[in-house]
Amino acid sequence: GAARGGGRQTSDDSSFYTTDQEEDNDDESALHLGPQCSLKEQLEKDKDDESLRKWKEQLLGSVDINNIGETLDPEVKFLSVAIVSPERPDMVLSIPEDGKPEGLWFTLKEGSHYRLKFSFQVSNNIVSGLRYTNTVWKSGLRVFSTKDMIGTFSPQQEPYTHEMPEETAPSGFMARGSYTAKSKFLDDDNKCHLEINYTFDIRKDWASAD
8 A cells, every 4th residue: 555644734825826926945944964874774773773673664664675775865756647636537647757748738627626646656765754846827927836745755666646635726717828837846855856847727627638
């Protein structure tokens, strides 16, 4: 089964349109916990600390330590995102390696309730405090910004899936049209594992399936 992350942090600013023009500065919140070491080194070091060793074993589950290697950084590879809505079958979108889907990536129906469901793989090391930020612009003005915690994940062969909190697409004449957006996935070390730059539309109805 897919492991789930810890609690979620949702932005206080839940309205779609916001007057807050300040960009979030994640650099200031970075915690420096001393030199990083590989997962194998951590486990060697924790041999004498029974409780820490047991916690790590629980977190890692059935991971074969010999296959982890000496790499310091966790590798998080995002495979796809699905737009899940009670109104229609799931729309599954593949995520290009460069994070730049060509053309219009998807269309949302105005006023619809939907969730984003991400599928991703973790390898090499534990990824700690993985979080998602999303900023949306219309006609050059920032209209929406959100930040959600996904959680901490250990390396494993099977992909994880994680559903974001429900969102509601704006509605009305002013809301319809084309938007540009930037989504980022960052961890506790402020390493960006993926940045997606894309365009989407809000229309009167869902786009018809191909």
